[in-house]
Amino acid sequence: MVRAGILALLIGTAGFLLWQGPAAPDGVPAALPAERAETPPVPARVVSMNLCTDQLALLLAAPGQLVSVSHLAADPRASALAGAAAALPANRGLAEQIFLMRPDLVLAGSFSNPATVDLLRRLGVRVESFAPETGMEDIRAAIARMGALLGRQAEAAAMLARFDADLARLAAGAPARRPRAALYDANGWTSGDASLAGQILRLAGFDNVAEAAGLHRGGTLPLERLVMADPDLVVSAARRPAASRAEEVLDHPALAALAPGRHVTTGADWVCGTPFVLRAAADLAARRPALGLGG
Template structure:
């Protein structure tokens, strides 16, 4: 008799209670969870870290990229980055943080992708944006994935406002080149290329026959110097190419200006500072 009663309880009574509960208003989701239920986000990309800093609830972030804790590579304040666990993106490190969402760049170790996929953890991969519009689309993708759509929309509006403020009314666009240590140059079809145009420059890289990302030797630069040379990375005196004596003879033709490394490698909120920096340089000339 007791066994029959238990069976009836399992098959009839408990499902009815569950149905009633499903129709009853539920309490609000705890503060540390979003509408999407994402409470443990692990980012293994420093550019994604910069977006999360702006739109995620701090309690949602379980891990960030180790690049964000490196002053030479970070696009976020170190004080913020050091509040979180950092990983190098290995499968073991990522899984150990028990994420319910992983956000990565386009280039991520296949073993990490396999481990995350096999464990059924949602994975969002964000590529390198080639335009401002593509970057704001990525912000919306991240915002929707973590349940922070309103914050994502707010960030994209801030970027659009900064871009409008950076646009110049100069009739003449000045030739410019962004030059990293060793001569690596962002060419046509890159985010940097569009930001130069916004601020009143035109990217002269195509005039040297360079591809999207390419290396420019010193000789072509001397033969056809840009009006503005934006030096990335090390101080000018420490850069082997920029400290070359032959450039001293071109100072009356080239304006050399600093372009912080942190402004080159990421889109997202970095665009706000980057276009403002370029606009200040253009207006100073």
């Protein structure tokens, strides 16, 4: 007990001293133009605590620059870079664990635990937060910002050039008559055009039935209304392990009878706003002829 008390006191004191020490770079604007002289030095130890910043950082960081990613990044169901992520130490997004890695830049999502982010900033760690991307312009902006933060502007520019070329190729391959698809997931959740999945669906050459239902951002679409909307294709996330009532609706006989044989599942490429969304769209577009939904 006494030793634990002393340890807590020491950690508290250390935190207090650090907090009192050099002013935390809270006031620094998020993205300074790269050319400016007062650009923060290129970070040498970067820790990412969000699945999506994990992947952008893995794609852009210099060897050795990224020292840890979130534990989700090694899950092949959620992460398109599970193999590369598994080679790095994983963190569980807790301030203590991240602080002890002595990072000079922490990458977080805008939905990361605010208590953790606040604590890290109070301890003097620079934290940069990324909002979830819901469209192709968001992804382009995120790639450019990540490149600037990591001091890898050239790599980011090359990635953007490839991204634009892939995007143009997808747009050229869109069919004249667009089949109608529904994104349908656990608890009857559907996503509209104002979501990343909705944008992937659109790029793959499909119209989204959620738009007709007035669910532009997404929302709950009762199974009855999905059946009445009569989509040509139903797209659902791959099943998670173990059982849940939320996912039972995906096994409903009415759904199976709705578009027999035209129920596809999505993978890790659909989860985050990275260049992998174009691979997801290209994969789905390539399946259109086999599904009998136009070439």
